[in-house]
Amino acid sequence: MLGMMDKKIHNPECGEFSKCVKILNLILDNEATVEQETYVHEHIESCMVCFEQYELEKNIRDLIKTKLANMPVPEGLANQIRSKIQIFPHH
Amino acid sequence: MNEAIEIMEERPVKYEYNRREQLEIFEREFLPHLDAMYNFAYRLTLDEDDSKDLVQDTFMKAYRFINSFQKGTNSKAWLYRILKNSFINDFRKKSKTPAKVDYQEVENFYNSDDVDEQNTVDLRVETLKDMIGDEVSNALNSLAVDFRTVIILCDLEGFTYEEMAKILDIPIGTVRSRLHRARNLLKEKLREYAASMGYRE
Numbered sequence: 001m002l003g004m005m006d007k008k009i010h011n012p013e014c015g016e017f018s019k020c021v022k023i024l025n026l027i028l029d030n031e032a033t034v035e036q037e038t039y040v041h042e043h044i045e046s047c048m049v050c051f052e053q054y055e056l057e058k059n060i061r062d063l064i065k066t067k068l069a070n071m072p073v074p075e076g077l078a079n080q081i082r083s084k085i086q087i088f089p090h091h
Numbered sequence: 092m093n094e095a096i097e098i099m100e101e102r103p104v105k106y107e108y109n110r111r112e113q114l115e116i117f118e119r120e121f122l123p124h125l126d127a128m129y130n131f132a133y134r135l136t137l138d139e140d141d142s143k144d145l146v147q148d149t150f151m152k153a154y155r156f157i158n159s160f161q162k163g164t165n166s167k168a169w170l171y172r173i174l175k176n177s178f179i180n181d182f183r184k185k186s187k188t189p190a191k192v193d194y195q196e197v198e199n200f201y202n203s204d205d206v207d208e209q210n211t212v213d214l215r216v217e218t219l220k221d222m223i224g225d226e227v228s229n230a231l232n233s234l235a236v237d238f239r240t241v242i243i244l245c246d247l248e249g250f251t252y253e254e255m256a257k258i259l260d261i262p263i264g265t266v267r268s269r270l271h272r273a274r275n276l277l278k279e280k281l282r283e284y285a286a287s288m289g290y291r292e
Contacts, residue, residue: 002173025271029245031252032193040173052216060278064231064246067224073129078122085117088154090110 013049020050021057028057097230103141106158113157120166127248128169128174134243135178137232141208145182151175167223168250172258183236216281226288238273246269 014020022038026032030042044051108116128149132142152173153160160169231239243257244250256263 014148022271025262025274027269029252036239056219056278057274059216060274060281061201061246063219063222063227064242067222067227068128068231068247069132069228071130071139071142073126074139076148077129077143078125081122081125081147084147084151085114085154088151090113090156091155 014047015054017049020044020047022055024050025057028054028061058089096120104159104161105248106161106176108158108162112162113154116157116162117150117154118158120160120162121150121170124167124170125150129168131174131243131248132178134231134239135175135180135236136223136248141182145178148177148181152177165254167248168254168258171244171248171250172260175258214278214285218285219281222284226284227281230277230284233280237269238276240271241266241270242277 020040020043023032023036024044027040040050040054044054062066123147129142129146132145132149133139134141136145149170153170156173160166184239231242234242240259241255244255247251252263252266255266259266261269
């Protein structure tokens, strides 16, 4: 674990780690430009730290999407709202 | 109160819907988001009764201001914005546990370039794979509400940065930096959970 941390903090394998992390987050959020996507996709083929970071960020997003339980809407809530609307005057 | 309901449009427009049209918009464009809204409310308040109240308030306000909504546009973002404003104006004030951090202060600090140093949380993909829902939930819920919110809007609801900027009334640059900070805080929390649960690499 410590070895991993050292490697990441010093990032001997990537001279542009901060820039790469920013761009790969944009890619995962579908906010990157075509140029940015091309850059990072080519880059992570040869840069292990950035590839690992990409996988980590992607997995955290998947975790949020798949593991958070959906709360069931309380029964009757839709109808309670509907009946309040029904008595609301036209405006 | 009115500032809670500023409409999404830059140019305020009034539409004149008749009663039937209003009810139809409400039924077809607003109510289908009930499930998502309730869950968003729950993730903000972390309380079932509060979520129910917040959602009811939101739908009532949405109906009251329905003439500011353009039929067929992004109703989900419009409703989320109302819900988030109601949360800030009505709930946060009376909340027993006020926000621990002044996020604006935090934000100003982290908008500086120092933020780059925060990319290095030691967390491994293998560790994440073993995590269960409760741990993910707890990690997310432990973040200050402003950080939690951007992660929910982006990762769970899939809003674009531009939509998030409108929902939250902040510039896109702030959306980006707040998300960046939020993701690092979340990673840090997940790492702490992993360590306390004794996950091994």
